[in-house]
Amino acid sequence: MGRFDGRVAVVTGAARGIGFGTATRFAEEGASVAVLDLDEASAAEAAAKLPLVDGAKSVGIGCDVSDTESAEAAVERVVAELGGIHILVNNAGVTRDNLLFKMTDDDWDMVMNVHLRGAFLMTRAAQKHFVAQKYGKIVNLSSVSALGNRGQANYSAAKMGVQGFTRTLGIELGRYGVNANAIAPGFIATEMTDATAARLGVGVEEFRAAAAEANPVKRVGYPEDIAAAAAFLCSDEASYITGQTLYVDGGAKLG
Template identity: 65%
Template sequence: MTTAIVTGAARGIGAATALRLAADGHDIAVIDLDESAATATAEEIKASGRRAIAIAADVADATSVQSAVERVVSELGAPGILVNNAGVLRDNLLFKMSESDWDTVMNVHLRGAFLMTKAVQSHMVDASWGRIVNLSSTSALGNRGQANYSAAKAGIQGFTKTLAIELGRYGITANAIAPGFIQTDMTRATADRLGVSFEQLVEAQVSQIPVARAGVPDDIAAAVSFFCREDAGFISGQVLYVAGGPKS
């Protein structure tokens, strides 16, 4: 087993992923802007018997990322798994979207994934083994009011495929997961933006999902766990839509 870094792991998909990877036997670095919530996730992991640390870091800031990774190496050992999950929403229709809305989403999703991956890849190369999992979204296929988020999540897919090509020779795989509708604090914020109750949003979404239920963070954590397995080493450069039905 190895050390895993999960970004945006204070809550939601990130927290579920951190807990699942800990259950798989890995030690976990919980990275998030929200240090107190990250600490709560780390404490839950430690209570399960694995080592964990919480690190407050801004994935869009190179100095912050470098310091965070150095601390991980010092306290838990070189990372063999990286899950780029950190994300934000700044939804709006194109004509209302500010440059700040665009830049913030691009910086966290794309720049963040780039900086984190660049900071850990040398450790994986040295070990001749690594697993990188990037969180995309079904919004990569296009979604009203999400020009910034859709572009960033589509970019994550291209980034992932390029990592697979460049790093495969070193025993490192890179894959992406594109969640559909998942019940999280982020989707609750979407309901608020749309001016509907969360229950109404869930009902509307479920009506379009073939398996007739909304997703939960554990659904995504299970997919991350699969990609991080030792015997998943011949799977790389893939985008897995975890959305309760087919996407293309």
């Protein structure tokens, strides 16, 4: 019997990377899973790959999390097709890195809209179901970059905003049986970080090796590391934890 038997989990930005790893973990533990991504074909393809158990279902849904109508329609479609919603993981994200004097209005707005507005819109759409049933689990993806990172004024601001948003959700929703927490990943080996290596003109293995050397555990993180943390925070074992941010970074910020 899995921890999430009979539960419905929604993961945004789940066609690949951390999102897909998290969706996979929920499926392995018995949940029906909605994979949300900007491109519905990619979302559907990812949903079809999930290791579903005991009659659980999956669905891939195209969703622009930064658009109110799209976010609300996606949540209602999840409820209609999977029979409810119990877990929301706000993972969708983009990067538009640049030094401040080079950063454009569009660079700023795109990152803030997807990460921060997107988490707000998806959570607002889901919480009415959570409050009505007196049960819900929310995990928002922050980042170690919330503490500041050169060339990421937009991303850092959005990710620290996610932490403040999460604490406020804990305050407002706790009385309704809803837990809200955030995970702040460090370096995670994904297509996104591989693309950063390419942009910097560095080989992927060299890039990962440098990241591993920069933390006490001397390895990079993988989507499965974040998925494990999300699964715990969305389980009933974590029902006394809310409004918190868990750094999953191999201890990178200890120094």
